[in-house]
Amino acid sequence: SPAPTASLTARSDALFKRAQQVIPGGVNSPVRAFKSVGGSPRFIARADGATLTDADGQNYLDYIGSWGPMILGHNHPAVRQAIQDALPFGTSFGAPNEREVLLAELVTRLTGTEKVRFVSSGTEATMSALRLARGFVGQTEPGRKYTLKFRGNYHGHADALLVEAGSGLMTNATSLGGAAPSSAGVPPEYAALTLVAEYNDAAGLDDLMAQRGHEIAAVIFEPVVGNAGVLIPSADFLAALHRVRGAGALLIADEVMTGFRLSLSGATGLLGLEPDLTCWGKIIGGGLPVGAYGGRSEIMDFVSPLGPVYQAGTLSGNPLAMAAGLATLTELERDPGIYTQLERYTAALGAGLSDLAAQAGVPITVNTIGSMLTAFFLEGDVQHYGQAARADTAAFSQWFRAMLAGGVYWAPSQFESIFVSAAHTPADLDFTLSAAQSAFTHLKEP
Ligand code: PMP
Helix, strand or coil: CCCCCHHHHHHHHHHHHHHHHHCHHHCCCHHHHCCCCCCCCCCEEEEEECEEEECCCCEEEECCHHHCCCCCCECCHHHHHHHHHHHHHCCCCCCCCHHHHHHHHHHHHHHCCCEEEEECCHHHHHHHHHHHHHHHHHCCCCCCCEEEEECCCCCCCCHHHCCCCCCHHHHCCCCCCCCCCCCCCCCHHHHCCEEEECCCCHHHHHHHHHHHHHHEEEEEECCCECECECECCCHHHHHHHHHHHHCCCEEEEECCCCCCCCCCCHHHHHHCCCCCEEEECHHHHECECCEEEEECHHHHCCECCCCCECCCCCCCCCHHHHHHHHHHHHHHHHCCHHHHHHHHHHHHHHHHHHHHHHHHCCCCEEEEECCEEEEECCCCCCCCHHHHCCCCHHHHHHHHHHHHHCCEECCCCCCCCEECCCCCCHHHHHHHHHHHHHHHHHHCCC
16 A cells, blocks of 8 residues: 655655665664555654654654664663763763773672673674683583574674574565575575574474484573564573573573663573573664673683783773763662563553454464564464464564554564554554554455
8 A cells, every 4th residue: 555645754755865865775773664564664753651753744653762772662761861961971981981990880780790891882892702702611611613503583784693584684585595694795604503493392402412412512592582573481491592502602692682681680580590691782782873792701702902802892881871881770670570571561452452462363473572572464373483474474564664654663674573662652652552543454355
């Protein structure tokens, strides 16, 4: 169906046209392009609370929250104030500053890790954690050079991790199809260093570890998957993950999406997992560019300047980004009731969507945990990539466009989580469900 009316998106359309002249695809990150759902992206002029306002002055109820960071909602007063307080003192020093210490103290205390290194994105966090794992394990066992990841998990865009990856790679399926690597430009020799197992398949993981465990430096995983849509780990899969350590590999939890979202101690805290290294991003920067990785001192001290594993960053520990992260985590710690509310609202949203879809005769399966939710347009359980990939993406796309026309900005991909924020209200949920009802109903019309 066409865009609502040309005039309502005139400015966004004009900006998109110009953007395409000077930016590949007109966007600086692929899933923003609306390529899989059709239509052209809205250019956002401002964001406040749970509302996005586009260049044409249209408002949308936001469920992407900048793809995760905005758990408190946009333009939160405490976060804005913290950035304003930091701003007059300079924006980057290339030398240590107090806020790095404060944020590192807060993160280690909340997550039970000993040391943390700040970087500027989730991609840097996972890439660095893997190098560290290889370096650390390689001290005594240099033969361990492989990484094991799970199909449909996404860990950023470092070469070795663009193998059977989720998120935009699942959404914008390319000519490479499902085979590893998932991106052109990744030499097969790099990709060959990454082994892939099926998520939620405990026996498969045990088998692979039995065969190749002695060659594996690290197993990296999303403790709750957001990047194939939401996938919830089963108890026996979590137990199999723990067994990985018995085989001498390090366990790396990628909490870039789930950290400080599913609880103050992340998905690992919620699920009782004890990884060797943890990666963070998104919420830890409160909407400014921050990533981090951390773990026991014994491992973390293997990083430069103490150790032989090199990792650095011009803008790492940036004072504005540290200020935004500190303010966000401080708010979450001050009012842990936020998590209870997020879970309650998200569960209500999930139940409402299931009911409305059933009434309209549209098969969907809703996976939800905490403030994360995916409505898969298919029938039956969704526990791993293969099941998620069966979703009716054409139906989803049509539904997405109807939601957008109804004023709800859902994630523009079937294979992503949406995020409920502390700024969403019961009235917002009602608004969403009424838009969803009409979107489901229209799906059934010829
Ligand atoms: N890991 C996970 C689990 C993620 O969800 C993402 C981003 N969606 C990344 C890593 C990469 O983070 P960034 O986009 O900040 O590089």
